[in-house]
Structure formats: structure tokens, C-alpha cells
Amino acid sequence: MNRQHLMSNLLLLLTACIWGFAFVAQRQGMEHVGPFTFNAVRFALGAASLVPLILWLDRRAGRSKAERRRQYGKGMRAGFWAGLVLFGGASLQQIGLLYTTAGKAAFVTGLYIVIVPFLGLFLRQRLGLNSWAGAVLAVVGLYLLCVTNDLSLNRGDLYELIGVFLWSLHILVIDRLSKTTDVLKLSLFQIIxxxxxxxxxxxxxxxxxxxxxxxxxxxxxxxxxxxxGIAYTLQIVGQRGAQPTHAAIILSMESVFAAIGGYWLLDELLGTRGVLGCLFMLAGMLLPQLPSWKRKSPQTIS
Known part of the structure; x- marks a missing residue:
């Protein structure tokens, strides 16, 4: 692992930590406001926190008006599409938190690490054995964590599960757009x-x-x-130097931080079955990161 990859991974881990404890803040905030109001205000605050930084960096770089106009145009177009996906994922996550705990919501959301490689099939990439095994472990963990004795999902867990597919798509969208767009402007416009x-x-x-x-x-x-403002920007900066699947693996650690925050600040307990489910899900999230069990081609997702 070279220096750039190490720095990218550290930025993504910090992002995961911030996001993990954000599940606690999101639950506490909805004691006073609705889910869409909470998202509207928090994303507006996030956008406002980025504007001074972007203006300062533009002045420091000495970019011409034409160059700034071009960058803002590209950022606006890319941010529109990324923002649509972000809105869908964030809305489902926030609504789900009305009916489930911070720790459970984070672990279910973390399933995007399993789904990202499967979405890669549409890009004509093959899956390694580790990804298949990780998916099986994650599904077993999801069952133990969320499925009740009558084989039904909690309402909140179901919202989180549907949102997983949008978070997975967001990982791939950011991976593609961040390579051709100024990362701060992309972050700003998707948040707006x-x-x-x-x-x-x-x-x-x-x-x-x-x-x-x-x-x-x-x-x-x-x-x-x-x-x-901070974490979504760190995600975009970090993903520029990391592979999409590896980025998803590291970002999925937010579930661990959320479980810690839920226990520490909200007195949330998962119980024996829930803890076992979390362990299975965590193993399923991390397994694709390990060396493949068989030789793979350059296009194989491990």
C-alpha cells in the first residue's frame, strides 16, 4: 500500500467514525423535528460550512473567472445526480431511525459493502469467492439482527434495508464523478x-x-x-485514491462506531442475538477485503 492509498484509507476511516456517531445525533434530533426537516436543516448547515472553504481555496489557487465558472458548472451538473441519490438514501435512513435503534440502523446500512460488488456485475466485473461468502454471512447476520420470530422485519429496519441499495449506488456514482469534478464543488452541490x-x-x-x-x-x-460538511467531503477526497470496494469496506465501519455511540450515549442494548447478528454482518463486510481464496483475473472484484 503506497502513501496515497494509506492516506485515503485513513480519511475514509475518519469519515466512518463521524458518520457512526451521527446516527446517535440523528435519533436525538428527531425527538424535536421530523425526518425531512432534520435532513433539510443539517444538509443546509453542511453546505454553508463548505462555502467559505471553497471560496478561500479558489482565491488561493488564483483561478481565473472562466476556470471557476467551468468548475462550478461541472460541479453543479455532477452534484445534481449525486444529490438525487443522496436524498433518497438519507431520507430512508432518517425515517427508519424513527422505528429502530442507531446501532441496528447502522449495521443494516453497512450492507452496502456487500451490494457494491454485486452492482459491479453491471459493469462486467466478476465476483470473487470472498464476495459471495461475505454476502452469505451478511444475510445470516441481517436475519439474526433484524428478523423477528414471525419472520418479519421491523418497519425501521425495512426502510434502512431499502436505503442500502441507494447508498451502494451513491458509492459508485461518487467514484465515477470525483475523477472528473472538483471534489469540494461536487460535495457542495450534492448537499444543496x-x-x-x-x-x-x-x-x-x-x-x-x-x-x-x-x-x-x-x-x-x-x-x-x-x-x-466534513464527512461527505472527506469521503469524496478519500475515494479519489481508493478502490470502490475497498472504500465501501472501510466506510462500513461506521456501523461499529454507531453501535458504540448508541450504547454509550443512548443506552441501546442489542441483546445476545443482536450482537451475534452484528458479528456475522461485520464478518461479511470485511471478508471481501481479505486475499481471494482463488486466483482471480484483473477484473475480478474481491
């Missing part, structure tokens, strides 16, 4: 799109009151500045 769509839905479905937003200020500040 997500915030704007959340505001529109909140205006129709929820009651937005300033006093409720003020009561949720601390979770909103963490969710906006740290989880959105």
Missing part, C-alpha cells in the same frame, strides 16, 4: 440538492417550527457541520 429536496418534502408533510429546530440545535450542528 439533498437539502432543497428535503425542504420541499418537509413543507408538504411536516410542521416546521423555529422553536423545535432550536431544541434540536446540537444534533443538527453535529449532523450538519461534521457529518455532512
Amino acid at each position: 440538492v439533498c437539502s432543497a429536496l428535503s425542504f420541499l418534502v418537509a413543507l408538504v408533510t411536516e410542521s416546521i417550527r423555529p422553536e423545535d429546530v432550536a431544541d434540536a440545535l446540537i444534533p443538527l450542528l453535529y449532523g450538519g457541520i461534521c457529518s455532512v
Whole structure:
């Protein structure tokens, strides 16, 4: 592993830590505001936190007006598509947190590490044996963690599970767009799109009151500045020097940090069955990162 890959992996691990504890903030924030209001405000705060940094970097780089205009145009176009996917994933995750714990939501969301390689099949990439084995372990873990005795999923877990497919798509979209677009401008515009769509839905479905937003200020500040403004930017910067599957593996560690945060700050307990399910899911997330059990071609996803 060269220096660039190591730095990218460390940035992605920091991102996972921030996102893990954000599950706690997201649950606490919804004690006062609805899910779309929470997302609208936190993504707006995230966008606002990026603007001064982007303007300062543009001045420092001495870019011409034409160059800045070109970069903003590319960032706006790329951010629109990334923001649509981000809105879908973030909305399902936030709604799911109304009905499930922070730790369970994070572990279910972490299944994108299993789905990303399977989506690679549409890019004509083959799956290694590790990916198949990891998928089996993850499904067993999901069953132990979320499926009840009558073989049904908790409502919140189901929302999180559907959202996994959008988070998986977001990993691949960012991987492609970050190679041709200024990462900060891509981050800014995807966040703006997500915030704007959340505001529109909140205006129709929820009651937005300033006093409720003020009561949720601390979770909103963490969710906006740290989880959105900082972490989503770190994700884009980190993914530029990391392979998509490896990036998904590291980012999936947010589930571990969320379980720690849920236990530490919210007194959430998973129980023996839940802990066993988490261990199976974690093994399924990490297995594709290990050396393949058989020789693979250059296009094989391990």
C-alpha cells in the first residue's frame, strides 16, 4: 500500500467514525423535528460550512473567472445526480431511525459493502469467492439482527434495508464523478440538492417550527457541520485514491462506531442475538477485503 492509498484509507476511516456517531445525533434530533426537516436543516448547515472553504481555496489557487465558472458548472451538473441519490438514501435512513435503534440502523446500512460488488456485475466485473461468502454471512447476520420470530422485519429496519441499495449506488456514482469534478464543488452541490429536496418534502408533510429546530440545535450542528460538511467531503477526497470496494469496506465501519455511540450515549442494548447478528454482518463486510481464496483475473472484484 503506497502513501496515497494509506492516506485515503485513513480519511475514509475518519469519515466512518463521524458518520457512526451521527446516527446517535440523528435519533436525538428527531425527538424535536421530523425526518425531512432534520435532513433539510443539517444538509443546509453542511453546505454553508463548505462555502467559505471553497471560496478561500479558489482565491488561493488564483483561478481565473472562466476556470471557476467551468468548475462550478461541472460541479453543479455532477452534484445534481449525486444529490438525487443522496436524498433518497438519507431520507430512508432518517425515517427508519424513527422505528429502530442507531446501532441496528447502522449495521443494516453497512450492507452496502456487500451490494457494491454485486452492482459491479453491471459493469462486467466478476465476483470473487470472498464476495459471495461475505454476502452469505451478511444475510445470516441481517436475519439474526433484524428478523423477528414471525419472520418479519421491523418497519425501521425495512426502510434502512431499502436505503442500502441507494447508498451502494451513491458509492459508485461518487467514484465515477470525483475523477472528473472538483471534489469540494461536487460535495457542495450534492448537499444543496439533498437539502432543497428535503425542504420541499418537509413543507408538504411536516410542521416546521423555529422553536423545535432550536431544541434540536446540537444534533443538527453535529449532523450538519461534521457529518455532512466534513464527512461527505472527506469521503469524496478519500475515494479519489481508493478502490470502490475497498472504500465501501472501510466506510462500513461506521456501523461499529454507531453501535458504540448508541450504547454509550443512548443506552441501546442489542441483546445476545443482536450482537451475534452484528458479528456475522461485520464478518461479511470485511471478508471481501481479505486475499481471494482463488486466483482471480484483473477484473475480478474481491
